[in-house]
Amino acid sequence: MPAPFMDIRPAITPPLDPGFVPAELWNRAYRARCEGNPGVHPLAIALERTDGTISRFDTAVLAHAGENVALNRQYVERLVKFLLWARGGHRVMIGGDPAIARMLGEIYQPAGERKFDCEFMGTKIHGRDLIVEAVELKAMPEARESSLALGRHLDGCRIGFDLGGSDRKCAAVIDGRVVFSEEVNWDPYFESDPQYHYDGIDDTLRRAAAHLPRVDAIGGSSAGVYVNNEVRVASLFRGVAPADFDRRIRRIFFELQKAWGGVPFEVVNDGEVTALAGSMSMGENGVLGISMGTSVAGGYVTADGSITPWLNELAFVPIDYRENAPVDEWSGDRGCAVQYFCQQGVARLAPLAGLKFPAGMKFAEQLVEVQRLMAAGDERARRIYETIGVCFGYTIAHLANFYEIRNLLILGRATSGEGGAVIMEKAGEVLRAEFPELAEKIRLRTPEEKDKRHGQAVAAASLPALHR
Structure with a gap:
């Protein structure tokens, strides 16, 4: 069904995406009709x-x-x-x-x-x-929410890992001090063999373990839904047939834990670790973390430093209400965040900016090339990041209807380099122009450059408590 017309006029237009209809502005116009x-x-x-x-x-x-x-x-x-x-x-x-x-x-x-x-x-x-x-x-029932403590354990010799769609990151940590960190490229999205996934994760753990005198605990993060370490849904494993998923993937982390001697082993959604990493590094709570990598991950640390049972799978939330918004190839829906705030978004905008890449070039490789052009001062690359930043600024206002945000942290591969600063700059410009009350309330934060790549793996290492 075509989206009904609303006269939406953003104060700031994304340079490469002028048809963008911010969800918050559309909803604001709807609420005005209700008055x-x-x-x-x-x-x-x-x-x-x-x-x-x-x-x-x-x-x-x-x-x-x-x-x-x-x-x-x-x-x-x-x-x-x-x-x-x-x-x-x-x-x-x-x-x-x-x-x-x-x-x-x-x-x-x-x-x-x-x-x-x-x-x-x-x-x-x-x-x-x-x-x-x-x-x-x-x-109608009233809200009945719960929260639980997450991570922040730094004692002992720990491995932290983060599984992305184009790389696996790991860190070896001794009493809170990082002694080794690394990322290894892989391509799990359409790999049907469960053993490929097991061997890749195990290889990452072994690389980190080589820099530790022993392994006391292992913590990990990955895009998807995990319940008590069990894989429920994860884009990394979407190439695995359902029968093989149930047989090998659903309890893959239990299998790995057993192979590593039964040490404390915790795996959660990468968005939660994004928020935890920000909360730990900033020493503050009320953090909404957005990881812009292979996909879009979200995580939330409440004002008291806990997490909730919420999903925070922000890749699929709708943020653009135009009728011909870009379509997510997995869900088939239009205008969802995954098409705007990750390497998919960069690849979508690249041809609109006048950049041409070889047919079949992977999104991760396109992102690297855009980052190289950005570092060289290429205006085409800059317009890509400006577009992402404007869209993100309007999306922050929409997110604020659902989260109490004191600090909004962005990180992930798509924010590395000078482009990340442009995203933050344009997002802040939108907030000041359209939502001044939020501009006063929400601090836009980004970690140090080294933490953009490895911060999640380090925070993930803090997830398990040691057996005493």
């Missing part, structure tokens, strides 16, 4: 997870009739999509409008428009079908 409209009524969205925790989001919608149907569909469906991938849940409760609940139920079902999200949020992540149901507003 004083006699048909406006409350709507509540609640997402329940398998551990019993619940996230709730309250808003208001137009009367669900006539031309408002398309507007409500755009507004509420995009909110639900964002909440599913940011917070997670297998049960979506809609309070206040049964017609909107029915509409969403048709969209998020196995044969619906969001069948990818339905499958992943349901059986792949939570082990049960995703359901959308109407609930009376007065019967």
Whole structure:
């Protein structure tokens, strides 16, 4: 269904992506239509997870009739999509409008428009079908969140690793001091042999272990969803057939732990480690970390220094509401963050900037070339980073509706070099121009250059507590 028209006029236009329609500006225009409209009524969205925790989001919608149907569909469906991938849940409760609940139920079902999200949020992540149901507003559950301490253990001889789509990073750490760090290229995305993945990870651990007198603990991070070290969904392993995934990949880290003598072994989503790395290096909490690498990872450290059971899979959250927004080849959805804030985004913008790369050149290699051109002062490369920065600035404002952010940290391969500074500069410019209250509240941070590459591996090393 075509996106309904809204007269959206960003104060700052992304130079290579002038059609970009920021989610926050579209939602702001929708809320303006709601003001004083006699048909406006409350709507509540609640997402329940398998551990019993619940996230709730309250808003208001137009009367669900006539031309408002398309507007409500755009507004509420995009909110639900964002909440599913940011917070997670297998049960979506809609309070206040049964017609909107029915509409969403048709969209998020196995044969619906969001069948990818339905499958992943349901059986792949939570082990049960995703359901959308109407609930009376007065019967809607209140938020029921939980948090837990994460990492910050620096004692002993530790290995930390981070698995990306184009490289594996590792660090050897002794009592909090890094004695070795390294990254090794690999290409796991479409590798079907589970042994390739096992051998690659084990090789990384052995490289780090060679620089330690012993190995007391191992901590790791990777894009995807991990529950108690079990792989539920991860893009790194998407080339593995379902039967082989269940047989070898789902419990691959238990197999590795056994091979390494049963030492404490913890693996979590790389976004959480991104936020942890920032919190540890800055000595502050209330951190939303965004890793711009092979994909887009998010992680959140609360004001008290804990994490939540939220997914924070920000690669799939919608941030561009135009009808012809770029399509994510995996989920099939338009306007999701993965097409903007990682090496895929750089590759998408490169031809728009006038750069031509050989057919079949990998995204990681294109990023390296863009970084080389940026260092040489090439204006085409600079416009790529300016475009990413403008889009990111508007996205920060959208993220602030769902996270209490004191510090926003960006890192990852796509932010290395001079381009990362340009991204931060343009994002800050957008916040000051369009969202001055957020510009005052949120500190945009970036780690030292060495931490952009290895900070996650070092923070990952701190995940397990030693057996006492």
